[in-house]
Amino acid sequence: MSDNRPIGVFDSGIGGITVLKALRAHLPHENLVYLGDMARLPYGTKSADTVTAYSLQTTKHLLTHDVKMIVIACNTASSVALAPLQAALAPLPVIGVIEPGAEAAVAATKSNHIAVIATEATVRVGAYVRAIHARNPDAHVVQEPCGLFVTLAEEGWVSGDVVEATARRYLTPLFKRKAAPDTLVLACTHFPVLAKTIRKVVGRGVRLVDSAETTARAVEAALDIQGLCTKRRGRGTVKFLTTDSVDRFSRVGGIFFGEVIRPKDVELVDLQFS
Ligand code: DGL
DSSP states (O other): OOOOOOEEEEESSSTTHHHHHHHHHHOTTSOEEEEEOGGGOOOTTSOHHHHHHHHHHHHHHHHTTTOSEEEEOOHHHHHHHHHHHHHHHTTSOEEOSHHHHHHHHHHHOSSSEEEEEEOHHHHHHTHHHHHHHHHOTTOEEEEEEOHHHHHHHHTTOOSSHHHHHHHHHHHHHHHHSSSOOSEEEEOSTTGGGGHHHHHHHHOTTSEEEEHHHHHHHHHHHHHHHTTOOOOOOSOOOEEEEESSOHHHHHHHHHHHHTSOOOGGGEEEOOGGGO
16 A cells, blocks of 8 residues: 655744754655644644644645644644644644654653753643653753854754854753753754754753754654555655745755745745635
8 A cells, every 4th residue: 555645744933844854854755745834833832722723724735735633843843732733633634743742752861850941832831741751751851042043043054153152051050060961952943053052052972852853753654654645756746835935945945845845946935814
């Protein structure tokens, strides 16, 4: 059996392209449709109700592309909207980034001291803390909202003085404590592109965990179990959709994707009328 329908992936903006990139690497034959809700970015400062309503609208649009699965490539949306989306879209599989990220963190830590950096909304609902404790009740988890990292990454500023000063301000208190974490979860789509600077600040002894890789593996396993894999031999396609700022999407999105995204390959969509 071969299911050639695409996988739908969404994020509040371009950060989720880090997850898309991992999906592309793990599942090169699958077609992917990526929707970045640039018009309403950021989700990370908004209420759970608003983020859930936006997430339902973005997935509704992805359904018009006849997707076989939804991947929520946004930590904030995964934190607050995973269960409502799964309930609304059943039996369509919906996968978020929190569980795979927590799994990776628990596997990485040796000292059981884990730090999680994320948006304000993700920190507020404590989804990572719960997911980590579900796997390891003895883990000590500290969290810190790092909203400015999102702004810097969206600006395409991924290294340099300003990024380093911001990283020091956010991260030094987390790692100055007596029982310093040995694992840092980059629990936001935008943070992996700042990884070099983050690494410089926290030091080489700290393991950086990014949920993109583990999410891609979780998607691969879910496709397999549910008999949804394509048997296509050639390389799959990637379709980019955005609710605003095609030029910005292509310019900054290319940094996240590691490949040029041409403006003409990005389609502008209006969720109000889809
Ligand atoms: N995609 C969001 C996340 O991973 C970050 C950007 C935003 O705040 O919308 O939490």
